[in-house]
Amino acid sequence: MATISDVAARAGVSTATVSRAMNGKASVDRDLAARVLAAAEELGYQPNGPARNLRRQETAVIALIISDVENPFFTAIARGVEDVAHEVGYSVVLCNSDENPAKESRYIDIALQERVAGVILSPTGTSTSVERLTTRGTAFVAVDRPLPGQDSDLVMVDTRLAARQATEHLVAQGYQRIGCITGPAGVRTADDRLAGYRDGLRAGRQRSTTKLVRRTEYKAAGAHRAALELLAHPEPPDALLVANSAQAVGVLQALQERQTRIGLVAFDDAPWAALIDPPLTVVAQPAYEIGAVAARLLLARIADNTRATTTTTLAAKLIERGSSRSLQRR
Secondary structure: OOOHHHHHHHHOOOHHHHHHHHOOOOOOOHHHHHHHHHHHHHHOOOOOHHHHHHHOOOOOEEEEEEOOOOOHHHHHHHHHHHHHHHHOOOEEEEEEOOOOHHHHHHHHHHHHHOOOOEEEEOOOOOOOOOHHHHHHOOEEEEEOOOOOOOOOEEEEEOHHHHHHHHHHHHHHOOOOOEEEEEOOOOOHHHHHHHHHHHHHHHHOOOOOOHHHEEEOOOOHHHHHHHHHHHHOOOOOOOEEEEOOHHHHHHHHHHHHHHOOOOEEEEEOOOOOOOOOOOOOEEEEOOHHHHHHHHHHHHHHHHHOOOOOOOEEEEOOEEEOOHHHOOHHHO
């Protein structure tokens, strides 16, 4: 592997000049900088990111602030981030915001105090505290949800389209009263999945009604209560679109208690989804890829915080299993 001394020798300059040129310092003559960069490219030289951070009094650490550490979706994102970071010498510190803006704000403060190299976060809702990161020049990337009012790097899934496709699948199976359990109002993924559900009903020429919709926290307990309410309705749903795997657990519990079956599709392909009876139809999101892409974007942002921001939108995949089949076909 080429060293900074090799580049200096090839370009005929000092190692200090190489360092200034690689960091884009204006004090380096333009022609001289071009010669250094050409030499670095010829030799395949890559600056040591963690070492550069230490010179800036930053640690070679990335803070990852996620909404729910118990959710397999977010743990898969964390694994993607960690794998990419580890390859280039960075460590990852995991922070769990619990969808709580105050906790998110506290973790951002800690990240700044500890001088982390950058932050990856899943925003908690309609407000955020990333302005302090911007003020300090700390690199950050959003995952799963955009940052309200912020122009930032973002990696997300088109969950509105995915929810529409899942709803259209239920319509195609012959269900007539399709309901939806989604997350809290103001959480972008919850809003998008509800909007996609309504898109799917319109496409299937079915009427959308708020009587078959419930909003609750992205937890099993809230979904359990919501499902019991819907099942007690005079005209209960014959199928449900559920916004995440934790909520799906609560819905399944309610169905078991009521000893009834309805069509069911849930977001996220949890490890247990294919093992229950009937196996759960899911909208599988590329969680690991979200984390890996976000980590690469953050590393690029750490290297150059002036680069243009990018939004990467990944596709989800509907995996059809027994839970969504028409009751006549089971």
